[in-house]
Amino acid sequence: MTEVTAEYKTVKSEEVKVWHKAASVDAFPTDGGAAIEYKGLQVAIFNFSRRGEWYASQNLCPHKKQMILSRGMLGSEGQEPKVACPFHKKTFSLKTGVNLNGSECDLATYPVKVEEGYVYVGFSQ
């Protein structure tokens, strides 16, 4: 399983080749996240129910390379939805992956869709 930041690359929705069926909707706590594994990658999926939105990003926090973001806290800064890492509270935009309160590397983000009670994450391979 990879802890190498470089192996996590943002997938844009037009680049999706595989929609991976991750888990059923109720596996994801409301206004919270859970991690999945896919081909050696750890991806955090967030159920931002307050906003009625779903997001996915690498589970790896770039700060101290911890597999933890799925346990982070959701919130917003202005309009931007964000997640705060449990370890040192670095916050990242769920839309762009940008570190909002520092200069850590961006998170890779992935498209998410929900169909018939299941959550799917988009990968390019």
Next chain:
Amino acid sequence: MEKIIVIGNGMVGYKFCEKLRAKADKNKFEITVFGEEPHAAYDRVHLSEYFTNPSVSHLEMAPRSWYEENDINLISGEMINAIDRNNKTVTSHKGTQLPYDKLILATGSSAFVPPIKGVEKEGVFVYRTIEDLDAIIEYSKKTKKAAVMGGGLLGLEAAKAMMDLKQETHVIEFAPRLMPRQLDNAGSDALLTKMQELGIKLHLNKNTRNIAGEGQMTGMEFADDSNLDVEMLVISAGIKPRDELATQCGLAVGQRGGIVVNDLLQTDDTDIFAIGECALHKNFIYGLVAPGYEMADVVVNQLIGGEEKSFKSYDMSTKLKLIGVDVASFGNALCENEDHKPIVFEDKHTGIYKRINISEDGKRLLGGILVGEAEAYNMLLQVTLNGMALPPNPEDLILGSRGGEETKMELPDSAQVCSCENVTKGDICQAVIDNELEDIEQVKTCTKAGTGCGACNPIVKDIFNEQLAKMGKTVKNVICEHFDYSRQEILDIIKIKKIQDYNQLLNDHGTGDGCETCRPLVASLLASTWNEMILDKGKDSLQDTNDKYLANIQKGGSYSVVPRIPGGEITPDKLIVIGQVAKKYDLYTKVTGGQRIDLFGAQIHQLPDIWEELINAGFESGHAYGKSLRTVKSCVGSTWCRYGLHDSVSFSIEVEERYRGLRSPHKLKGGVSGCRRECAEAQSKDFGIIATEEGWNLYVCGNGGSNPQHAQLLAGDIDSETCLKYIDRFLMFYIKTAEPLNRTATWLNKLDGGLDYLIDVVVNDSLGIAADLEKEMEFMVDTYKCEWKEVVNNPELRKRFTHFVNTEIPDPTMKFEDMRGQKKPVEWGA
């Protein structure tokens, strides 16, 4: 269009471009910048951050796209090696030749390398550029001992970096003291002690004669015949202005280097300017960035034909950024050639040294030195620079006032607050008024104050708050951008509107979607009001990670398990169970500072199983993860101890069980000692109880931690029942009125009326709320449940404890190694 060429894309060269583009019409000047380094200009002042965050983009002054957007032709990785003044052209080492109308030399300096035998050896470095740092980081992977030559500002910064690279670190200084240009002997001594505490080894009065080794360096030899084995050396012995181009084209340079300029920063050739660290003004090289920025401003002003403005000599006050020890020197710090009266404060115990130099007539502050505590730096600097009249007791400036009103001085509008960006107090106030600024970040964006070295941030904030207050806007302690209320106001709303749900509170009384500040805070308030299970649906997403999994997260993502051991008393049988559980799940065990046992290294999916076993053996949650009661420490007391007056163990167990699980603004700790020998250290706790002949003395608001404070007597010689009654009232009053994350000590320090007021409320019931407080506490005590017991017995909640939701496997990246026969997590990546 006038053709401007800038040689050098360092901090000052960059600032020149920024200012010229900001002040002049884009079509008036065509700008080309040559930079020898491969990177676009970066923040050299914060270069040392590269060791902990090796990202170039983090340091960049502006991304490359900025140059494009501003029509600036940036040519990186090319060094100019000739200027032809007759034909007005420059030529680079790659052969690029370009004509100029005006030429700006911003070539900076290089590190000065003293002519010592062996400096060319492998393992010897300087500390100036990103390339230097990359090379140092790489080399340090195979070394264990490093030395830094030079105990000045930069040398100490380099020493800190060597520590970060896990080197045994030595600092070699030629002079008899550290930072010889900024500190006197006593100041250096104080700093020396602090540095030694950090583990840095210092060698003063050392003249290096030779760097030993074959090819690679292996050690240093000194003039006093001593030597030192080190595998790496970083030279930080001063700077050498880069004036070689000036020499090549026949411009005047100083005897000890530097391109000679006049007050307008012109060289002998009126079409060529020199700015920044390469410029020699009145025989002085400024090795700081702020004067360089000011020079850039003066030149830009001439180019656009602005009002006459010339460069005046500049203040060289400094504050050390990184080392973990506050050191500052300002104004005329040493006053070696100026008549003055020094006021000195020295505390060898805590390592604090402060000195201020007062003018002969006692009216003005000339300068000073602060070591160990430099909070007053900004204020003192302003008093010095603005020649402000001193208060009647100038010693208050460094001692703080002892009794009476605080010494606070009103700065004039002209006071320069941010020297990096040359922003005055007036600029900040004006910006707040004109642009109706409402938060400090806007102030920074708008005025640029605090965006340089950052040293002025506290004073910028004070000025901003004062200005808001002047405009009649209340400076309110709102908790975050989502709620325009203080913690206390939110608590009132929750109670009055009977709100039980975070989203409801946010919808009705807040904006946006919450954040890591308000969610846990509201969770804690809901818990201390309704005492419901914190992981109930909808509440779990509010909890900090520790609360969310009812365990403390550790390096690597594993968790610790801390069962409650009230009063520190435990039966052998229970000890055995802890041992068995630890063995079964391979957990690291340690006796904590709170008289109980911590089991570390549990994986998330193991937590419910581990707790199930502990609960079956009669344990319950120790709430080590919560902002709630931790332990009530006890001494063995009168049952065994020959001095014991009462049974402190029984009483501490009673107290601990009474308040277990109670959610509060911060964690709570208690202690009960059986006599005034105080073996339970009760006076360092939020509430401490000490046996007396007559009953108990109750102390409150003590604190260990980073700002230790002794608890103070709330009531003396009271019986057990009264004691509990007072603690009930005291804790509830604290829970209701404290700001988030304020321990009781901090809360008391801020409480209007202080201890007397607290005694009035708790003991004399001056507010008439005592009965309510007791009733509320009674409710909490009656509704207490062990959270872990609920999880263990609830399959829905248990399901949450997994790492992945699409596979059963645990987190494969979690790694442990062995230490003294137990496990520990592998060190986390930088």
